[in-house]
Amino acid sequence: MAGIYIHIPFCKSKCIYCDFCSITKLALSNDFLVALNHEFAFRKNEFQNETIETIYFGGGTPSLLKTSEIQSILEGINKNYAVAKNPEITIEVNPDDISFDYLKQLLKTGINRLSIGIQSFDDAILRFLGRRHNSNQAEQTIVNAIKAGFKNISTDIIFGIPGLTMAEITKCLDLFIKYKVQHISAYHLTYENGTKLYKLLDSEKIKLIDEDFSLEQFTTIENHLKSNDYVHYEISNYSLQGYESKHNTNYWNGIPYLGFGPSAHSYNNNIRSWNTNNLNTYISKICEGKLPSRKEKLTKKMQYNEFIMTSLRTCRGVDPEKLKEIFGIKHYNDFVVAIDKYIKSNHIAINNKNYILTSQGMFLSDGIISDLFKV
Numbered sequence: 001m002a003g004i005y006i007h008i009p010f011c012k013s014k015c016i017y018c019d020f021c022s023i024t025k026l027a028l029s030n031d032f033l034v035a036l037n038h039e040f041a042f043r044k045n046e047f048q049n050e051t052i053e054t055i056y057f058g059g060g061t062p063s064l065l066k067t068s069e070i071q072s073i074l075e076g077i078n079k080n081y082a083v084a085k086n087p088e089i090t091i092e093v094n095p096d097d098i099s100f101d102y103l104k105q106l107l108k109t110g111i112n113r114l115s116i117g118i119q120s121f122d123d124a125i126l127r128f129l130g131r132r133h134n135s136n137q138a139e140q141t142i143v144n145a146i147k148a149g150f151k152n153i154s155t156d157i158i159f160g161i162p163g164l165t166m167a168e169i170t171k172c173l174d175l176f177i178k179y180k181v182q183h184i185s186a187y188h189l190t191y192e193n194g195t196k197l198y199k200l201l202d203s204e205k206i207k208l209i210d211e212d213f214s215l216e217q218f219t220t221i222e223n224h225l226k227s228n229d230y231v232h233y234e235i236s237n238y239s240l241q242g243y244e245s246k247h248n249t250n251y252w253n254g255i256p257y258l259g260f261g262p263s264a265h266s267y268n269n270n271i272r273s274w275n276t277n278n279l280n281t282y283i284s285k286i287c288e289g290k291l292p293s294r295k296e297k298l299t300k301k302m303q304y305n306e307f308i309m310t311s312l313r314t315c316r317g318v319d320p321e322k323l324k325e326i327f328g329i330k331h332y333n334d335f336v337v338a339i340d341k342y343i344k345s346n347h348i349a350i351n352n353k354n355y356i357l358t359s360q361g362m363f364l365s366d367g368i369i370s371d372l373f374k375v
């Protein structure tokens with residue numbers, strides 16, 4: 001079992017918080033698609049014994065592609081890899097560039113899961129973030145997606161934004177609930193170095209919101225969604241029963257995946273590799289018949305840290321028997337000692353013998369997980 005990730009590195013404009021690999025020079029789109037097709041063929045021997053169960057179009061803005069281009073990418077994958085009969089195929093779409101007809105065509109390509117980049121239903125917040133859509137377009141996209149026949153829809157919300165009120169958060173969640181979207185991702189705003197948002201913070205034009213208010217928002221989202229039948233199955237992800245993202249769940253379970261396109265990462269048998277994040281370099285190297293990537297073999301310590309991080313992020317938590325079996329008694333003993341203070345402080349609980357983050361623990365997960373890492 002394995003997954004494929006395709007990175008589409010184009011956006012119409014750049015949102016102020018975004019540090020993903022994306023450029024606004026859409027003229028490179030054709031050259032990119034040719035290079036992507038070559039990359040499928042170059043790397044076809046990497047996963048000869050694996051069946052591809054999930055395909056994920058991320059970005060950037062994959063919905064800037066024509067549906068015929070998406071179709072030919074899927075044909076390229078099918079030509080070079082063994083794809084399962086009913087794979088989960090997800091595409092990230094932005095409300096400002098898709099119509100009802102586009103969604104109907106998308107469904108015909110085999111895409112069966114939509115991830116709609118909504119972030120908020122507050123127009124002032126959307127403008128502040130530099131998003132190109134407004135709240136009406138966001139709601140209309142959900143309506144259109146359902147009408148077009150999508151049965152697996154994911155939406156997202158960003159919280160922790162300066163000026164965002166609890167009332168707006170609840171309004172956003174209530175709209176998701178009203179349309180019974182199957183999956184909701186909830187992310188705290190992050191200030192990545194090099195972004196416009198970071199510069200605003202650095203020049204004191206905006207302020208970080210109070211940590212207690214952040215926690216209140218996180219807890220409100222969790223309680224509101226849980227009381228409406230959503231399962232909090234990963235720190236930033238909620239779903240109705242049976243609608244967890246298979247692609248991301250496989251990643252958290254250590255299932256191999258291949259990433260194509262600039263900046264895409266791959267993982268297989270403890271080898272991790274990543275493509276250049278420069279689109280021009282990506283295209284020119286591939287045209288020369290070279291792979292624009294670097295790779296590293298994960299050491300035992302890196303594998304342990306990866307295991308702790310991916311396990312603790314999910315609701316299944318760390319299975320101590322599995323930890324002992326893979327990494328040995330010493331790592332197990334070290335883990336049990338290190339985790340004790342978090343159990344006493346109620347940041348970690350034991351559930352069916354596994355160690356899981358509590359709600360308070362999830363909110364502070366970055367610090368807790370890195371504290372448990374081997375250095």
Ligand code: SF4
Nearest residue numbers: 011014015018059060
């Ligand atoms: S649409 Fe997504 S990828 Fe593009 S700039 Fe905005 S956040 Fe970044």
